[in-house]
Amino acid sequence: MNLLAVLTGYPTAIYTVLLGIVLVYWLLAILGLVDFEGGGFGVDLGDAGGEVDLGDAGGEMDPGDASPDSPHPLDGEADGEVSLASRLVAFGLGGVPISVVVSLLAFISWFVSAFASLWILPLVPTEILRFVAGSGILVAAFAVALPLAALCVRPLRGLFAKANAISNASLVGRECRIETGSVDEQFGHAVVWGGSEEYHIRVVAHTPNTLKRYDIALIVDYDEAARVYRVAAKS
DSSP: OOHHHHHHSTTHHHHHHHHHHHHHHHHHHHTTOSOTTTTSSSOOOOOSSOOOOHHHHTSOOOGGGSOTTSOOTTTTTSHHHHHHHHHHHHTTOOSSOHHHHHHHHHHHHHHHHHHHHHHHGGGOOSHHHHHHHHHHHHHHHHHHHHHHHHHHHGGGGGGGTTTTOOOHHHHTTOEEEEOSSOOOSSOOEEEEEETTEEEEEEEEOOSSOOOOTTOEEEEEEEETTTTEEEEEEOO
């Protein structure tokens, strides 16, 4: 079995096609036709090492303050996207655009699958057994690619920290969870989620209002002078 037959045959052909798609994507990125820094494939993994302007946001990140029984402001909105990001972050693949992660996984899986097929499949006697062995190689190649991609991602995180940073303006329009008993024109506190992290912010609202602890509110404006966010109850 020669290398060309391996690359165009099962199982490596699946990764060959995926790698081809990745190469086309990077060509489009070089030409400026797709947004590389925005994640490219439409999912933002968050920032494991980015810069967040927590001073302007009015608080500091403290994941331990969130109540496990309280509602999550992202629930029901983008569950699939958040789930994918959370799982990739759990494998150590956060802090870089999803396009980089997919590219690394595609290349490493393709490389491992190609050489495993080249060495193992010629030893398998029948077509049925070769299909079974090929299916095992397909899964094993991806399983091997996950930790190897995570190792490659670590030194790259610093390059993308600025691109993934949460800005004050980017929080406007998002939902947040009220953390104080009430919110008025002078005082309030809330939590907003950004990627895989949560950020504690100072909030105010027009009075009278019905906002109370654990209510979900909408961030409608940011007062740069006072460094607070104005929120309103969800209609």
